[in-house]
Amino acid sequence: MRFLPRIAFLVALAGAALLLISGPGVRLELWEFPTGFRMMRWATFLGLGGLALVLIVVLVPGLRRSAIGWWVPALLLAAVSVYLPWQALESARQVPPIHDITTDTVDPPAFVALREVRARYPNPSDYPGEEVARQQREAYPDLDTLRLAEPAERGFERALDAAREMGWEIAAVDPEDGRIEATATTFWYGFRDDVVIRVRADNAESLVDVRSVSRVGRSDAGANAQRIRSYLERLEDQG
Incomplete structure (x- = not known):
């Protein structure tokens, strides 16, 4: 039994x-x-195993007092190994299993420059259609076209500046078409998601639409919607 606290620590550490x-x-x-x-997932199982072993240690008075230097770190490591994957799973469950998000589900911006690159990956460049649009509207009703109170030429410049400030890799800039294409890389897994921004004139104002699409995976766990929100907020803050 005296080795149990160390075993708990090693399992939690693994x-x-x-x-x-x-x-x-x-x-x-x-x-x-x-x-x-x-x-x-294996990290979660090991974390649960570590927690179970720590519980046994804590229930044995002699071990609890003499091995506090082992089981307390084990408890912290195991808790992290269980909590972070659980939190990620819960976040994913709160949103629909879709990966193509846009501010305009009727006429979404289209990829041109990145189309060939995206052809190498499972998720298509073409918008998937009404079923995905319906799920998006239910999950992210706040995502909509952004109207800027300035001409399209200036709106396009602001849109490009905001895209660069987001740290995205700019793939194409077409002022005549009002189109910007870029790639965003997620922090932890390094997923590469593609973004297309469209700026159109509406009299003396600009209409900005954004579309963010994952290259792989059925569900994006809400990442594309959050990316669009962050971008639009940054764009508005420039005004």
């Missing part, structure tokens, strides 16, 4: 380490994202 490398490994292309997701 779970935390697995969680720590799961995302960066995908980002560094050491393994594919399904493997990274499986590693995160």
Whole structure:
């Protein structure tokens, strides 16, 4: 029994380490994202195992007092290994399993320059249609075309500046077509999602629409919608 606190610590440490490398490994292309997701799931199982062992240690008075230097770190590591994947799963469950989000579901901006690149990945460039639009409207009713009180030429400049400030990799800038295409890379897993921005004139004002689409995965866990929100907020703040 005296080795149990150390075993609990090692199990919890293994779970935390697995969680720590799961995302960066995908980002560094050491393994594919399904493997990274499986590693995160295994990290959760190890975390639960660590918590169970810590509980046993705590219930044994002699171990609880003498091995506090082992089981307290084990408790913290195990809690992290369980909580972070659970939180990510719960966040994903709150949104529909879609990955193509746009401010204009009737006439969404289209990819041109990135179309060839996107052809190498599972998710298509063409908008998937009304069923996805319906799910988006229910989940993200706040996403809509942004109207800027200035001419389209100035609106396009602001849209481009905001895209650059977001840290996106700009792939195409077409002022005549009012189109900007870019690629955003997520922090943890390094997923590359593509964005197309369209700026059109409406008398003396500008209409800005944005579309953000994942290259892989059925669900984006709300990432594309949040990206569009952040971009539009930044664009409005420029005014």
